[in-house]
Amino acid sequence: MNPTVAASPTPTPAPRRAVFPFTAVIGQEEMKLALLLNVIDPKVGGVMIMGDRGTGKSTTIRALADLLPEIDIVADDPFNRAPEDADLLAERGVTELPLAKKKVPMVDLPLGATEDRVCGTIDIEKALSEGVKAFEPGLLAKANRGILYVDEVNLLDDHLVDVLLDSAASGWNTVEREGISIRHPAQFVLVGSGNPEEGELRPQLLDRFGMHAEIRTVKDPELRVQIVEQRSEFDRNPQEFLNTYQAQQTELQHRLVSAQERLGGVALDHDYRVKISQICAELDVDGLRGDIVTNRAAKALAAYEGRTEVTVDDIRRVITLCLRHRLRKDPLESIDSGHKVEKVFCQVFELADPDAAAAANGRQPMGVR
Structure with missing residues (x-):
C-alpha cells in the first residue's frame, strides 16, 4: 500500500524589498551616466567606480537593477537564457520553451568568494558513476543577462578579477575539471567599486573595464541636508517615497528600452x-x-x-x-x-x-x- 502524501500548500512569495529609486539619487552624475550607458550597450565593457566611502555607490547600482524592466527567461533554466535561444532549443530538441518573467538579476560577489563559488563546480563522482555532466552553477550563471556587482573589487584576488573580466568580455564561462568541460553563457554588466585609499587595481586589469567613474563626497551643505532628508523619508515610509518617484522611474525605464532599440x-x-x-x-x-x-x-x-x-x-x-x-x-x-x-x-x-x-x-x- 502506498503511503498518502499530503499536498504541501503553495508558499506565499516573500514581499519584495523596497529599493531606493534610481531617479531619486542626487548628484553623482558621472557614475549614473556610466551605468546607464552600460545598460544600453553591455559591450561597453562594464564600469569601475572609485570614490569615498558612503557616497551611494551600492545604493545607486542596486537602484539601477531594480529600475530595469523584467526579462523573458526559460522557466526552468539556471542560466536565465532567453526562450528564443537557438542552442537551448537544439539541445532540448523542441521548437518552443516554457516562458517565465524575471527581474534583471543583480548578483553581489562577496570578497571571500572562491573560484568554485564564482564559476560553478562539476560533480566528478556523479559524472563518472552516472555518465552525466553534473554541474552546480555559480554566481556567473546567476548573473547571466544581468548585473554582477563587486564591491571593494580592488581588494579581490587578481586571479578572480581576471576570471570575471574574461567572462564579461567573452560572454561565456567555461569550467574544466578532470577532463570534463562545461560551458554556459555569462553575459552581464560587470560593475566594480572601491575606495582609492585602499589601493587601485593593477593597470593591466583596470584597462579591461570599459569605463572608470570617480565620485566624491558632496561638499555643499544644502545638498547634503537634502540627501539626508530624502533618505530619512525613504526609511520612514518606503512605499510612499517610491510612489512619489514612480512616474519618473517609468519614464526612464521606457527611455532605456527605446535607446536599446535605437542603438543599432x-x-x-x-x-x-x-x-x-x-x-x-x-x-x-x-x-x-x-x-x-x-x-x-x-x-x-x-x-x-x-x-x-x-x-x-x-x-x-x-x-x-x-x-x-x-x-x-x-x-x-x-x-x-x-x-x-x-x-x-x-x-x-x-x-x-x-x-x-x-x-x-x-x-x-x-x-x-
Whole structure:
C-alpha cells in the first residue's frame, strides 16, 4: 500500500524589498551616466567606480537593477537564457520553451568568494558513476543577462578579477575539471567599486573595464541636508517615497528600452572616429580598447538622448570616462582626474582650451584642486 502524501500548500512569495529609486539619487552624475550607458550597450565593457566611502555607490547600482524592466527567461533554466535561444532549443530538441518573467538579476560577489563559488563546480563522482555532466552553477550563471556587482573589487584576488573580466568580455564561462568541460553563457554588466585609499587595481586589469567613474563626497551643505532628508523619508515610509518617484522611474525605464532599440541605427561619422583614435594615440593609450569603448559609449549616449547621429558633445561627455584609467602605466601612479584627456580632446577637435577658458572666467584651471 502506498503511503498518502499530503499536498504541501503553495508558499506565499516573500514581499519584495523596497529599493531606493534610481531617479531619486542626487548628484553623482558621472557614475549614473556610466551605468546607464552600460545598460544600453553591455559591450561597453562594464564600469569601475572609485570614490569615498558612503557616497551611494551600492545604493545607486542596486537602484539601477531594480529600475530595469523584467526579462523573458526559460522557466526552468539556471542560466536565465532567453526562450528564443537557438542552442537551448537544439539541445532540448523542441521548437518552443516554457516562458517565465524575471527581474534583471543583480548578483553581489562577496570578497571571500572562491573560484568554485564564482564559476560553478562539476560533480566528478556523479559524472563518472552516472555518465552525466553534473554541474552546480555559480554566481556567473546567476548573473547571466544581468548585473554582477563587486564591491571593494580592488581588494579581490587578481586571479578572480581576471576570471570575471574574461567572462564579461567573452560572454561565456567555461569550467574544466578532470577532463570534463562545461560551458554556459555569462553575459552581464560587470560593475566594480572601491575606495582609492585602499589601493587601485593593477593597470593591466583596470584597462579591461570599459569605463572608470570617480565620485566624491558632496561638499555643499544644502545638498547634503537634502540627501539626508530624502533618505530619512525613504526609511520612514518606503512605499510612499517610491510612489512619489514612480512616474519618473517609468519614464526612464521606457527611455532605456527605446535607446536599446535605437542603438543599432546610430551612426558615428568617420572623421569623428579618426579624431577619437588620434586622441588615444596622443595620450599614448596602449591597445585599441580605448578607441572601441569610446565609439560604443558615444553611440549609446546618442541613443539615450533620442538621436541617430553622434555629436561632438556626445564624445566629450564620455571620453574621459573611457580613457582616464588607461593613462596609468605605473601601478604607483594615481589615475588622471580627466584634465589630460579633456585638454587633448579640445586640441584635436579644435575647441577652446579648458584651462584658458577657466582663467578667462576667473576660475581655477581644470585639474587644480
